[in-house]
Amino acid sequence: MEIALIVAFAIYLGILITIGFIFHLKTKKVDEFMVGDRSVNYFVTAISAQASDMGAWLFLGFPGTLYVTGLIEAWTAVGLVIGMYLNWEFIAPKLRTMTEQLQTPTFSSFFNKRFNDPSGLVAVVSALITLIFFTFYIASGLVGMGIVFESAFGMNYQTGIILALGAALLFTIVGGFIAVAWCNLFQGLFLLVMIVMVPAYAFFKLPAGFASIAAGAAAKNVSLSLLPSWAALGNALILSLGWGLGYFGQPHILINFIGIDDVKKIKYAKYVGITWQIIVLLAAIFLGLISIGYFTNGISNPEMSFVIITKELFTPLLAGFAYCGILAATLSSMDSHILVSASTLAEDIYKRIFNKEASQKQIVRASQFGGLLVAAVALSISLNNSKTVYNLVNYAWSGLGSSFGPLMILSLYWNGVNRYGALAGLLTGSIIAGFWQFTGIAILPLIPGFIGSFIAAYVVSKITR
Numbered sequence: 001m002e003i004a005l006i007v008a009f010a011i012y013l014g015i016l017i018t019i020g021f022i023f024h025l026k027t028k029k030v031d032e033f034m035v036g037d038r039s040v041n042y043f044v045t046a047i048s049a050q051a052s053d054m055g056a057w058l059f060l061g062f063p064g065t066l067y068v069t070g071l072i073e074a075w076t077a078v079g080l081v082i083g084m085y086l087n088w089e090f091i092a093p094k095l096r097t098m099t100e101q102l103q104t105p106t107f108s109s110f111f112n113k114r115f116n117d118p119s120g121l122v123a124v125v126s127a128l129i130t131l132i133f134f135t136f137y138i139a140s141g142l143v144g145m146g147i148v149f150e151s152a153f154g155m156n157y158q159t160g161i162i163l164a165l166g167a168a169l170l171f172t173i174v175g176g177f178i179a180v181a182w183c184n185l186f187q188g189l190f191l192l193v194m195i196v197m198v199p200a201y202a203f204f205k206l207p208a209g210f211a212s213i214a215a216g217a218a219a220k221n222v223s224l225s226l227l228p229s230w231a232a233l234g235n236a237l238i239l240s241l242g243w244g245l246g247y248f249g250q251p252h253i254l255i256n257f258i259g260i261d262d263v264k265k266i267k268y269a270k271y272v273g274i275t276w277q278i279i280v281l282l283a284a285i286f287l288g289l290i291s292i293g294y295f296t297n298g299i300s301n302p303e304m305s306f307v308i309i310t311k312e313l314f315t316p317l318l319a320g321f322a323y324c325g326i327l328a329a330t331l332s333s334m335d336s337h338i339l340v341s342a343s344t345l346a347e348d349i350y351k352r353i354f355n356k357e358a359s360q361k362q363i364v365r366a367s368q369f370g371g372l373l374v375a376a377v378a379l380s381i382s383l384n385n386s387k388t389v390y391n392l393v394n395y396a397w398s399g400l401g402s403s404f405g406p407l408m409i410l411s412l413y414w415n416g417v418n419r420y421g422a423l424a425g426l427l428t429g430s431i432i433a434g435f436w437q438f439t440g441i442a443i444l445p446l447i448p449g450f451i452g453s454f455i456a457a458y459v460v461s462k463i464t465r
Helices: 003-024 030-038 042-058 061-069 071-102 107-114 121-152 157-205 210-220 232-249 251-259 263-294 302-313 316-354 360-382 389-413 419-439 446-463
Strands: none
Touching (some): 003 316, 030 071, 030 316, 042 061, 042 157, 042 263, 042 316, 061 071, 061 263, 061 302, 071 232, 071 263, 071 389, 107 251, 107 316, 121 157, 121 251, 121 302, 121 316, 121 360, 121 389, 121 419, 157 251, 157 263, 157 302, 157 360, 210 263, 232 389, 232 446, 251 316, 251 389, 263 302, 302 316, 316 360, 389 446, 419 446
16 A cells, blocks of 8 residues: 555544544533534534535445436436525524424434424334434445545455544544534535546546547447436436435434524525535536546446546545545545434433433433444445445435435424324335335335325324324
């Protein structure tokens, strides 16, 4: 392994671990660990929320899929931007206000109080769904990092994912929400630079610029049009809805709305966050197009285009920092997944079922143990790297979006939904999204899962009113 790669990697991880330990000294109470005592400024909130969204998918899965299918895949980005804008506009302010009023640090406890469920069943079911799909989400990041460490650093796949997981656990479990938010600010800005720099430099290394991309697309028989035909319009809508709808139900993103210090500043966070999102998604699209022109003889694994281009065009030290861009995207997503999973296990499983009189210190310790437990399960999934990063992310995204998205909208905008409707929506959405792949129907699972969950929650609430 090149010593320069190790140096770049060590510097990057050293910064993250330092941030984690700094905020560890300030984190004592449950609310501080889980939601940062609702004290994070709008700029950190904006970048943290957006960075926790992307993951290794931004560098690996998305450009790789665009390389295979052509520019029509860019409709995924259109759906993501629209979905996130709607999230900032209509979900963030109400969620921030209502969770503070109800004093709920997790979404499971929020749903339970919102629907006045004395049995606690809504909280427990919500918690279990969160934990199930988050394990796949964390696994997707580990698979991505394992591939990167194996290809770029010459490291064993299993060693690579254990190293990545250890880094994420260290600053997440030690520092809690505020450490994660500030680490995500650093990582979000860092990955922004890398996802823009690498494809921009690679473009100028193409023999004929855009003509090389056009020639590569013709040779691969993929279209460089957003709408290659009217028949493709349906596919474009499916891609947009199949990803964009998911934003309403992603706890690792929504938790950032709860942690902002002032609900009135959400409008500023919205513009900062959406600007960041548009830039990185455009850069990822550009990377996919560059790959079409760069790999004229094909590539065995399209998800590795960023890694291969970087290795061939940059010095080892610069390549090392560029690879840390993938690490930034992965860890900024993984740390949020681990934190939410840990908080959910402690607040909605441990405290609710096993120790109702748990002290603040006991709940924080339970959160830290919960993070380790979820990470261990995700590690066992990622050790079998038969799934692509894109497929793992799509499965987790669809499951969370289908289960929680409709219920989040209804809980904020309709007083008619009750605990029976909530349970019906949670179970319907998770079951449809979880098993949709076995139907063989070529529609992203989020669409039927979201619709089914919404209908179930609404109808059952009406019937049992």
